[in-house]
Amino acid sequence: MALQSLDIVRRSATTTRSPQIRQAPAGGGVAKLIDTTKCIGCKACQVACMEWNDLRDEIGTNIGQYQNPHDLSASSWTLMRFAEVENPKGDLEWLIRKDGCMHCADPGCLKACPSPGAIVQYANGIVDFHEENCIGCGYCVTGCPFDIPRISKKDHKAYKCTLCSDRVAVGLEPACIKSCPTGALVFGTKEDMQQHAAERVEDLKSRGFEHAGLYDPAGVHGTHVMYVLHHADQPQLYSGLPQDPHISPTVRLWKGFAKPLGVALMAFAALAGFFHYIRVGPDETDEHDEAAADAASQRPEKP
């Protein structure tokens, strides 16, 4: 709710266009760049997220790994995922990925949402949930290719990373960026972040990471949260980051052409009935039928 309505370019369950009077922001909107090669897994970003958004998750249990909490939740919008991967040389690689909403340019959550205005996309690329419009159906969970939204068990509303839309609206960078001690998290225009990533990738390649690259998946028309990966050819190594994320064809069918087609089919059925009545008329029982029935029921009585 931080930005005014003229900056909303897309709104869930809305069939007409949002205000388009303003030009697209320069630089392709905003983007967060997460450089997994610089991340040390300190979780300062998790703490900053909790603090700025005033969230306190339940205290969990330690199961012998650094990842804590175990999964994203309605109160944990970002999470360092720790993957221990054995590379072909037999060495251990500790691949740490800050997980959270990717702010897709083509958001599956927004496509699936049935409640008008519960999910919006701002001109700067941020995809935000407006919980006062959320009905708690969980369709956003069904639509998301990254398994990000979580429905609170307390209030049955959907929650996820807002990319600190409230901070960004007033010219601040997201809280997680502010807290990162190694510069693994960077924030700016999408174009600047792509340029910065290109420099990082070049540097990594010169250090022997020949498959280093930027994760900005085209299947969802790019994302406003991007990763620099040492192994961009195998994103799934990073705790299951999808290789080719896109809105599922099933969701496209369900929330795409099934909608107008279904409504048209029901309207057609009702209209067909109405016009059948108008053209052919009712099927009535008249006195001849009653007489015939009388005759038929009387006849057997006659010996």
Add this chain to the structure above:
Amino acid sequence: MSATPQFNEADRAGAHPRRDLIVRYDAGERTNHWLGAIAFVLAALSGLALFHPALFFLSNLLGGGPWTRILHPYLGLAMCLLFVFLGSRVARDNRMQPRDWQWLRQYRDVIENREDRLPEVGRYNAGQKLVFYSVVACLTLLLLTGLIIWRVYTADYFSVGVIRLGSVLHAIAALVLICTIIVHVYAAIWVKGSVRAMTRGTVTPGWAWKHHRAWFREIMSHAKNPRSRPD
């Protein structure tokens, strides 16, 4: 027979139908049908609210979006449960018979009101039987997929791929069911005297003779010889 009074107080009360009327549905069946109908209408309207943005205004019927999300699954469960009772009562009379296929082949005579050319019909015609099977299939699918996508209780037990498939199948089954019920309701409006059967329970002998002649004969032979009735 000629002494039958024009207005019969007992008939109005629904307890004892006029002697020359034929009972088609007893009070229990009528109650069951209409409870199911109410559950269907509310479940359908609340489901449509979540199906297409242009129909989201229907969520106001149940008190807003969250209430629609909360109540819809219970309305669906109620509809399924009520149909289990009603369906098991009418299943026997909905078995397809050879003459039903002939009836369906002559669909043009059906829609053009040329009933005299059609084969004799039992308690239900082939169209009604198709409605019955469509409702059975749709409700089964709606129940199974509904449990898959019920976020509050059961969705956690299924993977996102299964939930996606469940969502689209739920929508398709609902669409088929709604179209089926549109046909069902229209047929009742079209064939005069049918609504009476489900509101007051009785039909005139002429109605039974015209639309369900085999059933009419069966009833008459039963009236003559009570032991001959097949059930």
